[in-house]
Amino acid sequence: MNRSYRLLLAALFLMLSACSTMYLEGLEKIGIPKRDVMVHRVEKARDTQEETKEQFKSALEQFTVATNFKGGDLEDTYKRLNDAYEESNSKAEEVRTRIADIESVSEALFTEWKEEITQYSNQSFKQSSQQKLVATQAHYRQLITSMKQAEAKIHPVLKVFQDQVMFLKHNLNARAIASLKGELGNIRSDVSTLVASMEKSIDEANAFIKTMESK
Numbered sequence: 001m002n003r004s005y006r007l008l009l010a011a012l013f014l015m016l017s018a019c020s021t022m023y024l025e026g027l028e029k030i031g032i033p034k035r036d037v038m039v040h041r042v043e044k045a046r047d048t049q050e051e052t053k054e055q056f057k058s059a060l061e062q063f064t065v066a067t068n069f070k071g072g073d074l075e076d077t078y079k080r081l082n083d084a085y086e087e088s089n090s091k092a093e094e095v096r097t098r099i100a101d102i103e104s105v106s107e108a109l110f111t112e113w114k115e116e117i118t119q120y121s122n123q124s125f126k127q128s129s130q131q132k133l134v135a136t137q138a139h140y141r142q143l144i145t146s147m148k149q150a151e152a153k154i155h156p157v158l159k160v161f162q163d164q165v166m167f168l169k170h171n172l173n174a175r176a177i178a179s180l181k182g183e184l185g186n187i188r189s190d191v192s193t194l195v196a197s198m199e200k201s202i203d204e205a206n207a208f209i210k211t212m213e214s215k
Contacts, residue, residue: 024108034109039212041105045098045147046205052091052154053198059084059161060191066168067181074172081168085161092154099147106140139208146204150197157190 024034062084066077113133120126164183168176 021108024105034105034112035212038102038105038109039209041098041101042143042205042209042212045095045102046202046209048091048094048098049147049150049198049202049205052088052095053195053202055088055091056154056157056191056194059088060188063161063164063180063184063187067177067184069177074168074176078165078168078172081161081165085158085165088161089158092151092158095151095154099144099151102144102147106144110137110140136212139211143201143204143208146201150194150201153190153194153197157187157194160187160190 024037027037028034062080066081069077110133113129117126117129117133120129160183164180164187167179171179
């Protein structure tokens with residue numbers, strides 16, 4: 001990566017950060033604090049993970065059905081599998097975006113919280129706020145780690161989906177179906193692992209939301 005390209009990326013990053021900061025500040029001016037924005041974004045990420053989980057389960061069903069191909073138009077089978085892959089890929093991108101949105105607002109929230117703690121003159125209030133901050137940060141780290149672990153399990157499944165779809169595209173014959181049958185066990189296992197990880201992350205999100213709403 002040359003120097004000019006690195007500078008361009010740095011400039012874009014700063015511009016996006018500035019836009020995000022201005023957006024959050026604008027929301028606060030109309031009575032929507034960063035805390036509420038964070039809860040909302042965690043809710044959106046949780047919902048997206050739920051949708052993604054169901055999409056991958058649906059894609060697995062499509063791949064399973066394809067292995068039972070008994071005759072007919074293999075082109076139609078390819079199109080159905082490709083649609084399932086494309087939709088799964090789209091959901092994977094959405095999950096990544098949701099996680100990035102949470103990280104963005106969390107950084108702003110925790111920075112603001114730390115600064116406000118220094119403004120307390122009452123030591124009891126200051127200590128209480130500091131304790132809540134530490135607890136919230138710890139819970140947040142647990143949440144974001146769980147989300148990223150689930151997200152990391154998406155890519156390997158997508159690659160297998162992509163490989164099988166491309167192979168079927170270029171080999172619309174019994175050999176392609178045999179290849180799919182041979183991989184079905186691995187695909188089923190990978191999707192099962194992904195779904196379990198997603199469910200754990202969804203539970204973490206629900207717990208975090210409940211904690212934030214009770215404070």
